[in-house]
Amino acid sequence: MHTLEQLRAGQLAGLRRLTLSCGLADFPREIFDLADSLEILDLSGNALSTLPDDLPRLHQLRIIFCSDNLFTTLPAVLGSCPALEMIGFKANRIRHVPAAALPSRLRWLTLTDNAIEALPDELGKCGQLQKLMLAGNCLSHLPASLANCRQLELVRIAANRFTALPDCLLALPRLSWLAYAGNPFTQARELAALSGAGTAGVAWPRLQLAQQLGEGASGVISRARLDGCTDVAVKVFKGAMTSDGLPRSEMAACVSAGAHPGLISILGTLDAHPQGASGLVMPLIDTAFRNLAGPPSLASCTRDVYAEGVRFDAAQALAIAQGIASAVCQLHAHGIVHGDLYAHNILHADGGACLLGDFGAASMFAPGSPQGDLLQGIEARAFGVLLGELIAHCAAPLPVLQAVQEACLQEDALRRPQFDVIERQLLEMFPA
Structure with a gap:
């Protein structure tokens, strides 16, 4: 993490990656002093709603992250940045994605957790696109032109408004990782799984938490003791939305998977968390793994x-x-x-x-x-x-x-x- 004071004092000359998270409401013009070196710009966790029209002066810029800001439109100026390949605007307020915002060299687009209802047909012209993260929006369809993105390998469209899987995805020759849960057409199966007879609940008071074992995008996993006698692992989801979809969908899949020696099984879903968080209780994995x-x-x-x-x-x-x-x-x-x-x-x-x-x-x-x-x-x-x-x-x-x-x-x-x-x-x- 860098500071605005370091930037303004000229202490970051030659920097390739700049990270600023300090309540910014405006784009610091001093960033342009790094134009000959800056490749990765991370302005996540600020209060930005616009980017400057002369952003393409950052001619080496390959990656930009502006998650957790106040953007309502994906800035059109992004499409004019000559080297830009990766765009991450997660958890903003974006409703509109203009065609001009899509650079020709785009490989990775993350627009998770916004309010987008439609994407431009021009997305299909991004021939190098490999990764498309759209979970947690208001999409009910994708542009048919997406079928032209034949390098596309990973797609996340969970927790949107799709009533069916988009046909344009199913014909992509390199698609390998697809998440689509939490949409209207999956809801009945998920709810049936969570309400089934095999779904056990584990009340939070039965657990005594010990040390944290790990943390991922969706939740925190801790060691715990169940009923004072059994060591278990507890995953508590961080919020209502992850980069892949909804905690409810993950729990439905876990409950439905059944027991298998090659799967990390669950003992039950978490009930009565003091903050109302969702979670899973699982057997403790041997440290040899x-x-x-x-x-x-x-x-x-x-x-x-x-x-x-x-x-x-x-x-x-x-x-x-x-x-x-x-x-x-x-x-x-x-x-x-x-x-x-x-x-x-x-x-x-x-x-x-x-x-x-x-x-x-x-x-x-x-x-x-x-x-x-x-x-x-x-x-x-x-x-x-x-x-x-x-x-x-x-x-x-x-x-x-x-x-x-x-x-x-x-x-x-x-x-x-x-x-x-x-x-x-x-x-x-x-x-x-």
């Missing part, structure tokens, strides 16, 4: 980041592939797509034992329906990406596993294998 990778970076966009030098032996890689295929097969059989099938949502231990968690982007579908087949094909592509990463970080060649990967990455989603087939193939190739 650790994340398979880190989440995507600003540079990698849609690809996870693995620790430098990480290597798996063939047995580990195959065990992870089998375990995750089996877990996803269970989800699909219960009418759930994970929506975020990534290595950073997988915990693994030595020997290849693994657990798939984080249902924040999970969505429900009708098993056996044509649309359900397409959705499972989209998730198969995510699995193909994961297999490619395992192969790349394996100490030995895995040509047979590569054949499964190639099948999952076919351009036509309906030609990709479903997970019951994938699981069976992996077991036949590499019996336990």
Whole structure:
């Protein structure tokens, strides 16, 4: 975090990334003194409602974040910034997205938690677009031109006003991670899951919280003791909206998933929180388990980041592939797509034992329906990406596993294998 005083004193000359969060109501003109070096500008957490018309003077600017401000319109000047690739305006008051605001080099657009009712047809001209984050708006349709964004891989349209999945998404050849829960067409399934007989509630007074174990975009996970005798993990959601969707949708998917050795299960949903927060109570995971990778970076966009030098032996890689295929097969059989099938949502231990968690982007579908087949094909592509990463970080060649990967990455989603087939193939190739 930098200060306005540092900027005005000339102490930030040559800076590539500037972060200012100090109640700004106006854009500090001194930022233009960094025009020859500044690549990332983060003005989140201020009171801005406009950007200057001469913003393109920041000719090196690739990334701009203006989340948690007071914008009602996405500034049109953004489209004139020559190097701009990433735009993040989460949690503003944006209702209007002008076509002029979309730069030709756009790869990543985050407009989560605003009030947008429509997007311009010109979005389909952003041929390099890979990541589109639109959860928590008022959208009921997407421009048909979006079908032209053939590099688009990750889409979040949860918690909007869609009465059906937009057809333009289902034909995208590289789409791999899709979240659409919390819309009118998913509401009945989610409510039925949460009101089902298998939904157990755990009252807050039964829990004695201990240390915090982790924190993500959607909530805080802490260690706790249930009824004074059982160690558990408790996830308390931070608010009504996450980058992926609604806590209610995540809880519905968790409740519906059923028990499986490769899934992080839940003991129940949280009741009677003193601040009314939603949450989940889960078994405590053995400390031998650790994340398979880190989440995507600003540079990698849609690809996870693995620790430098990480290597798996063939047995580990195959065990992870089998375990995750089996877990996803269970989800699909219960009418759930994970929506975020990534290595950073997988915990693994030595020997290849693994657990798939984080249902924040999970969505429900009708098993056996044509649309359900397409959705499972989209998730198969995510699995193909994961297999490619395992192969790349394996100490030995895995040509047979590569054949499964190639099948999952076919351009036509309906030609990709479903997970019951994938699981069976992996077991036949590499019996336990």
